[in-house]
Amino acid sequence: MLAKTDLLAKTLTCTLAQEHIADIVETLNDQDTATIAEVLVALPFERAVEVLDQPELFDAPAALTLLSDERAAAFLSAMSADRVADIVRVLDAPVRERLTARVDQETRTALTRLLSYPEHSAGSIMTTEFVSVPANWTVAQTLDHIRHVERSRETVYATYVLEPVTGALICAVPLRRLISSDSDAVVTSVVPAHKPISVTPATDREDVARLISKYNLLAVPVVDSANRVIGIVTVDDVIDAMIEETTEDVQKLGGMEALDEPYNEIGFARMIRKRAGWLSILLLGEMLTASAMQYFQDELEKAIVLTLFIPLIMSSGGNSGSQATSLIIRALALREISLKDWWRVALRELPTGLTLGAILGAIGVARIVLWQKLGIYNYGEHWALIAATVGGALVGIVTFGSLMGSMLPFVLKRLGFDPASASAPFVATLVDVTGLVIYFGVAAVILSGTLL
Amino acid sequence: MLAKTDLLAKTLTCTLAQEHIADIVETLNDQDTATIAEVLVALPFERAVEVLDQPELFDAPAALTLLSDERAAAFLSAMSADRVADIVRVLDAPVRERLTARVDQETRTALTRLLSYPEHSAGSIMTTEFVSVPANWTVAQTLDHIRHVERSRETVYATYVLEPVTGALICAVPLRRLISSDSDAVVTSVVPAHKPISVTPATDREDVARLISKYNLLAVPVVDSANRVIGIVTVDDVIDAMIEETTEDVQKLGGMEALDEPYNEIGFARMIRKRAGWLSILLLGEMLTASAMQYFQDELEKAIVLTLFIPLIMSSGGNSGSQATSLIIRALALREISLKDWWRVALRELPTGLTLGAILGAIGVARIVLWQKLGIYNYGEHWALIAATVGGALVGIVTFGSLMGSMLPFVLKRLGFDPASASAPFVATLVDVTGLVIYFGVAAVILSGTLL
Numbered sequence: 001m002l003a004k005t006d007l008l009a010k011t012l013t014c015t016l017a018q019e020h021i022a023d024i025v026e027t028l029n030d031q032d033t034a035t036i037a038e039v040l041v042a043l044p045f046e047r048a049v050e051v052l053d054q055p056e057l058f059d060a061p062a063a064l065t066l067l068s069d070e071r072a073a074a075f076l077s078a079m080s081a082d083r084v085a086d087i088v089r090v091l092d093a094p095v096r097e098r099l100t101a102r103v104d105q106e107t108r109t110a111l112t113r114l115l116s117y118p119e120h121s122a123g124s125i126m127t128t129e130f131v132s133v134p135a136n137w138t139v140a141q142t143l144d145h146i147r148h149v150e151r152s153r154e155t156v157y158a159t160y161v162l163e164p165v166t167g168a169l170i171c172a173v174p175l176r177r178l179i180s181s182d183s184d185a186v187v188t189s190v191v192p193a194h195k196p197i198s199v200t201p202a203t204d205r206e207d208v209a210r211l212i213s214k215y216n217l218l219a220v221p222v223v224d225s226a227n228r229v230i231g232i233v234t235v236d237d238v239i240d241a242m243i244e245e246t247t248e249d250v251q252k253l254g255g256m257e258a259l260d261e262p263y264n265e266i267g268f269a270r271m272i273r274k275r276a277g278w279l280s281i282l283l284l285g286e287m288l289t290a291s292a293m294q295y296f297q298d299e300l301e302k303a304i305v306l307t308l309f310i311p312l313i314m315s316s317g318g319n320s321g322s323q324a325t326s327l328i329i330r331a332l333a334l335r336e337i338s339l340k341d342w343w344r345v346a347l348r349e350l351p352t353g354l355t356l357g358a359i360l361g362a363i364g365v366a367r368i369v370l371w372q373k374l375g376i377y378n379y380g381e382h383w384a385l386i387a388a389t390v391g392g393a394l395v396g397i398v399t400f401g402s403l404m405g406s407m408l409p410f411v412l413k414r415l416g417f418d419p420a421s422a423s424a425p426f427v428a429t430l431v432d433v434t435g436l437v438i439y440f441g442v443a444a445v446i447l448s449g450t451l452l
Numbered sequence: 453m454l455a456k457t458d459l460l461a462k463t464l465t466c467t468l469a470q471e472h473i474a475d476i477v478e479t480l481n482d483q484d485t486a487t488i489a490e491v492l493v494a495l496p497f498e499r500a501v502e503v504l505d506q507p508e509l510f511d512a513p514a515a516l517t518l519l520s521d522e523r524a525a526a527f528l529s530a531m532s533a534d535r536v537a538d539i540v541r542v543l544d545a546p547v548r549e550r551l552t553a554r555v556d557q558e559t560r561t562a563l564t565r566l567l568s569y570p571e572h573s574a575g576s577i578m579t580t581e582f583v584s585v586p587a588n589w590t591v592a593q594t595l596d597h598i599r600h601v602e603r604s605r606e607t608v609y610a611t612y613v614l615e616p617v618t619g620a621l622i623c624a625v626p627l628r629r630l631i632s633s634d635s636d637a638v639v640t641s642v643v644p645a646h647k648p649i650s651v652t653p654a655t656d657r658e659d660v661a662r663l664i665s666k667y668n669l670l671a672v673p674v675v676d677s678a679n680r681v682i683g684i685v686t687v688d689d690v691i692d693a694m695i696e697e698t699t700e701d702v703q704k705l706g707g708m709e710a711l712d713e714p715y716n717e718i719g720f721a722r723m724i725r726k727r728a729g730w731l732s733i734l735l736l737g738e739m740l741t742a743s744a745m746q747y748f749q750d751e752l753e754k755a756i757v758l759t760l761f762i763p764l765i766m767s768s769g770g771n772s773g774s775q776a777t778s779l780i781i782r783a784l785a786l787r788e789i790s791l792k793d794w795w796r797v798a799l800r801e802l803p804t805g806l807t808l809g810a811i812l813g814a815i816g817v818a819r820i821v822l823w824q825k826l827g828i829y830n831y832g833e834h835w836a837l838i839a840a841t842v843g844g845a846l847v848g849i850v851t852f853g854s855l856m857g858s859m860l861p862f863v864l865k866r867l868g869f870d871p872a873s874a875s876a877p878f879v880a881t882l883v884d885v886t887g888l889v890i891y892f893g894v895a896a897v898i899l900s901g902t903l904l
Contacts, residue, residue, distance in 0.1 A: 020646055022666045056666070147632040156628050157609055157670075175627060176608050180599040194472055213695060214474045214508070216688040218609075218670065235687050236668040239694070243665060246698045247782045253705050254778020254876060255771050263783035263797075271804060275775050276811050279850070282771050283812050287819055289763035294829055300759060304752060307759045311741040311766055311884055318767075319707050319734050319877040323727050326706020330699045331715035345715075352723060359728050360735050367739055377746055398731070424706060424876035425771040432763055 025054045033059050037066040040075070049078045052087075055240055058265060061087045065095050073102035080154055081107060082127040082237070085114035113230070122208050123201030125241060126222045126231030127154045133187060134164040140183035146175070157218050160196075160229050161187055168227040172196045174218075198223045201230065205241040210335065212238050249333075252418070253326060255282065255425035278425070285429040289314075292436045299440055303451040305379055306443055309364075309390050310436070316360055317397035317435040318428030321405030324349055325422045328409045332419050342410040346403060353402030357395035365391040382450050389446045393439040400438060401431045477506045485511050489518040492527070501530045504539075507692055510717060513539045517547050525554035532606055533559060534579040534689070537566035565682070574660050575653030577693060578674045578683030579606045585639060586616040592635035598627070609670045612648075612681050613639055620679040624648045626670075650675045653682065657693040662787065664690050701785075704870070705778060707734065707877035730877070737881040741766075744888045751892055755903040757831055758895055761816075761842050762888070768812055769849035769887040770880030773857030776801055777874045780861045784871050794862040798855060805854030809847035817843040834902045841898045845891040852890060853883045 019027070028036050028051070036059055040048045052060050052075055064072045064087065076084050076099060084107060088096055100108060110128045117123025131153055133142045146156050157175045162168065170188060177190045198221045199208055211220055212235055222231045248258035257274040259266055266274075293300065300307060328345060331337045337345060368387040371377045379386050405427045409419035444452060471479070480488050480503070488511055492500045504512050504527055516524045516539065528536050528551060536559060540548055552560060562580045569575025583605055585594045598608050609627045614620065622640060629642045650673045651660055663672055664687055671684045700710035709726040711718055718726075745752065752759060780797060783789045789797060820839040823829045831838050857879045861871035896904060 020649075020667065022668075143631065146628075150628050150632040175631070176598075176602050179595065179627070179631060180602040197472075209691075213688070213691045215472065216474075218687070235670070235691070236665070239661075239665045239687070239691065242691070242694055242698075243786070246694075246701070247786065249698070249702060250705060250778050250782045253702060254774045254776075256775045256778070259779070262786070262788045263779055264788055268803070272807050272811075275772075275804070276808055279768070279771055279775070279808055279812060280815055283764065283768055283815055286764045286767045289767075290760045290819075293760040293763070297756070297760075301756055304749070304756065307752060307762075308742045308745040308749075310759075310762060311745070311888070312735065312738045314763055315738045315741075315766075315770075315877070315880060315884060316731070316735055318880070319731055320727075322706045322875075322877050323708045323731070324706075326702050326708070327711070327715055330702045334695070334699065334714070336714045336716055351720070352727070355724050356728055356731055359724075360731060363732055363735055367742075423774075425767070425774050428767060428770070428880070432767065436763070 021050050021054060022056070024051055025057045029056070029058060033062045033066060036060075036063040041067065041071065045074075045078070049075060053079050053083050055083060055086065058262065061090050064099075065091065069098055069102055073099055077104040077107045080127055080129060081110035081114060082125060082231075085111055085124065089115065089119075117201050120205050120241075121201060122199045122203040122205060122220075122222050122233055123231070125205055125208075125237045126201070126233045127237070128231045129153050130160060130219070130221070130229065130232040131156050131158075132160040132162050132229060135161050135170050135186075135188050136164055137187050138183065139178055139181050139185050139187055139190060142173070142187045143178055143183075146178075155219055155232070155234050158232075159187070160221055160232075162229065166226070166228075169196055169198060169221060169223055169229050172221065196221065198227075198229075199233070200224075205233075205238070206245055206333070208233050209238045209242050209245075249329070249420045252420045253329070253423050255279075255423040278423070282425050282429050286432060288433045289436055292433055296436070296440045299443065299452055303443070303447060305386060305451075306389070306439075309393075310439070312364070313390065313393050313397055313439050314432050314435045315428075316394055317401035317431040318424070319401070320353065320356055320398045321401035321408075321427035321431045322424035324353075324402045324405030325408055325424065325427045328406050329419050329422060332409055332413060339410060339413060342407065345406050345410070349402045349406040350399065353399035354395065356402065357398030360398055361391035361394040364394050380451075382447065385446055385450055389439075389443045392442045392446065396438040396442060397431070397435045400434055401427075404431055404434075473502050473506065474508070476503055477509045481508070481510060485514045485518060488512075488515040493519065493523070497526075497530070501527060505531050505535050507535060507538065510714065513542050516551075517543065521550055521554055525551055529556040529559045532579055532581060533562035533566060534577060534683075537563055537576065541567065541571075569653050572657050572693075573653060574651045574655040574657060574672075574674050574685055575683070577657055577660075577689045578653070578685045579689070580683045581605050582612060582671070582673070582681065582684040583608050583610075584612040584614050584681060587613050587622050587638075587640050588616055589639050590635065591630055591633050591637050591639055591642060594625070594639045595630055595635075598630075607671055607684070607686050610684075611639070612673055612684075614681065618678065618680075621648055621650060621673060621675055621681050624673065648673065650679075650681075651685070652676075657685075657690070658697055658785070660685050661690045661694050661697075701781070701872045704872045705781070705875050707731075707875040730875070734877050734881045738884060740885045741888055744885055748888070748892045751895065751904055755895070755899060757838060757903075758841070758891075761845075762891070764816070765842065765845050765849055765891050766884050766887045767880075768846055769853035769883040770876070771853070772805060772808055772850040773853035773860075773879035773883045774876035776805075776854045776857030777860055777876065777879045780858045781871050781874060784861055784865060791862060791865060794859065797858050797862070801854045801858040802851065805851035806847065808854065809850030812850055813843035813846040816846050832903075834899065837898055837902055841891075841895045844894045844898065848890045848894060849883070849887045852886060853879070856883055856886075 040063060131146055131149060133145055142159055150156050159173045161170045161173055163170055171191055173187060173190050181190045197211055197215050201222055208220060219232045219234045221229045224230050251258045255278050259274055365387045372379055372383045408422040408427055412422055413419045492515060583598055583601060585597055594611055602608050611625045613622045613625055615622055623643055625639060625642050633642045649663055649667050653674055660672060671686045673681045674683045676682050703710045707730050711726055817839045824831055824835045860874040860879055864874055865871045
């Protein structure tokens with residue numbers, strides 16, 4: 001078994017030495033942890049560090065624990081600090097302590113700081129390896145410095161110019177402006193005097209992504225309370241964060257907890273836990289419909305024909321609610337609307353819901369009239385009143401669903417939850433019980449004295 | 453009215469001249485089209501071009517049509533070609549023809565080419581302004597050239613090195629490597645001899661985003677069939693595309709057509725059209741439940757207690773289906789799984805669905821037993837059999853929902869549709885009819901001879 005792994009690792013190492021780093025990672029992701037560990041040892045050190053630096057290598061933490069502490073610490077010391085922090089974060093406490101005790105001083109200091117920031121914050125995804133120069137340097141000095149440190153920095157395309165005494169951020173100078181400027185000019189003269197865009201370590205990564213996208217930046221500096229640069233978030237960290245956020249949002253919208261792991265990699269027990277929670281909560285909520293139906297049992301027994309349309313009417317409420325919710329979740333995420341716009345949205349969804357309800361109501365009435373006239377099904381002597389009940393209920397329920405679905409993300413956001421937790425199933429469940437009440441209410445008004 | 457707009461425009465122009473370009477766009481987005489047009493005229497020409505170049509300025513096409521053709525054409529000639537293509541694409545045919553006849557030759561050529569590529573393709577979002585040099589140039593020559601063209605290029609952080617005779621792409625050289633390399637070295641010696649990453653004009657923008665994210669690129673070259681570079685897609689175009697794709701996916705997942713416009717900007721009629729289509733289709737689909745209920749009417753009349761649990765059971769099927777669908781949509785989008793993995797997913801969802809169904813079934817049974825024993829509701833003498841029916845049906849429906857929900861994205865993708873069209877409401881509707889059949893089937897087996 002070991003021999004086989006060994007052979008596999010050797011073959012892999014040979015093939016991989018020439019490959020593009022991202023392709024190596026893709027190949028390694030298909031291997032077991034032991035093979036990954038062997039390949040890491042067999043690859044040239046610099047190359048192995050590059051591979052470990054890729055956040056896409058899912059098994060990196062597990063593979064590192066299979067190595068000797070000495071070698072693992074050497075890798076960690078050479079890797080970029082933000083990636084080390086991500087890895088150390090998921091290690092078991094004893095392994096984490098053993099390894100952090102052995103990494104070099106610089107990495108340890110950076111690590112202590114990075115680990116103190118909350119998950120998904122700018123602090124937790126920033127890199128501490130950036131280029132900065134004092135404001136009294138010339139363009140030539142700055143370029144020399146960049147050439148000197150280029151190999152050890154994640155990006156050199158922005159240089160942060162600092163106040164020489166306090167170290168406060170004055171401006172960010174793009175490399176493209178530096179190379180086409182006069183060598184003797186002072187570095188601050190290269191860019192217009194804008195207040196530089198910056199974030200704090202506590203800024204949410206989604207907000208960092210929004211800034212980078214809005215201002216078309218390649219990196220954004222993270223500053224402390226004294227406006228000193230403590231790190232930068234680069235555009236590729238932001239892209240990774242955006243992809244993760246989209247996955248989380250889609251999964252939440254589908255009515256489950258976000259997985260945090262690829263579909264192929266997650267274990268059976270974890271998968272069940274992530275899905276069973278919301279399913280059970282929704283089932284408990286949906287039990288209120290059974291209670292509502294029990295309450296209306298007399299009506300049901302008198303007019304059993306009404307039961308035929310219950311699924312149709314309830315699902316229409318859920319569907320319109322799910323549309324409204326997904327619209328508002330996205331508009332909130334893109335900052336097209338904010339919390340204070342809730343009444344504007346409500347005023348908009350009310351006529352929208354009424355119109356959509358009228359369209360669906362017309363279809364519902366048409367179906368009953370058609371079936372009756374064509375003799376496909378006999379809804380009894382009061383079929384016209386039943387058609388009116390179904391039509392009226394659809395108007396009411398679709399309107400209610402649109403309003404409810406659009407307001408739920410606001411309520412969740414106001415209460416401090418992620419608006420994206422307002423999943424389609426969640427909205428549908430909320431709307432279902434009220435849907436039944438609306439249906440039987442409309443029935444009571446229209447059918448009272450005839451069927452009821 | 454005109455005077456007021458005029459004053460507003462003057463004030464705005466004064467204030468805006470100093471602002472960050474992205475902030476100007478944000479301010480203008482809150483103004484009406486006439487004001488935007490006036491501000492564009494009043495701003496310094498270069499500044500106005502910069503503003504128009506931002507894809508975030510939603511009203512740019514409308515504002516341009518308010519200007520004289522001459523001025524509009526001058527703006528378009530100075531703007532970046534990919535942005536011009538986006539704007540021209542949405543103009544009415546007569547205006548489009550008038551303006552494209554007046555832009556300069558270079559813009560017109562680029563435009564003709566860009567407009568020939570399908571929407572959402574690499575060709576449609578690429579810029580034709582990039583830096584390229586022949587392979588026999590030195591580092592110094594290349595840097596000189598970059599300095600010379602820097603102002604007119606969207607990005608200069610990658611230089612594309614071409615075979616001197618055929619113009620075929622040999623490699624991409626990052627600026628950071630150029631500035632720290634020996635000036636006399638040949639430009640091709642600066643980077644390792646990797647086959648450069650490139651895409652074709654027809655590549656979908658989602659695939660471009662995946663490449664940029666996977667290889668941590670700042671831009672990816674778009675090549676024709678002879679491997680000549682015809683444009684590049686930059687990381688900020690990709691970020692914009694990713695945000696748009698996420699919005700589309702979330703809206704589709706909510707069961708509607710993607711809006712293509714911000715929630716605040718879209719007109720009432722368009723909003724209704726985008727939402728009514730799917731709602732109506734889903735309602736028509738859901739009408740099958742009414743047919744199914746009609747089919748089971750005898751059973752319903754004999755055992756009206758069964759109707760109480762219809763909403764609860766149907767929604768559980770929809771919810772488990774919605775979870776499975778959103779999981780698979782995302783896993784397909786991230787290429788964690790591909791079409792050929794459908795049976796692997798089915799084999800995984802089967803035990804998952806059974807386990808989830810067993811959990812929900814147990815909760816359902818517990819509810820009926822509790823209500824009966826606590827005297828909250830009397831389900832009749834056969835209450836234990838009813839509990840068994842509900843429990844058994846939940847196992848069947850949740851399993852079926854998980855399988856159906858996970859297979860639907862594969863089916864859609866196989867048929868050439870976007871898997872993200874498999875919305876939560878769509879899956880729920882598909883599962884509902886079968887859910888009823890499963891419920892009454894289980895009931896027939898368990899209750900036959902007692903209630904039925």
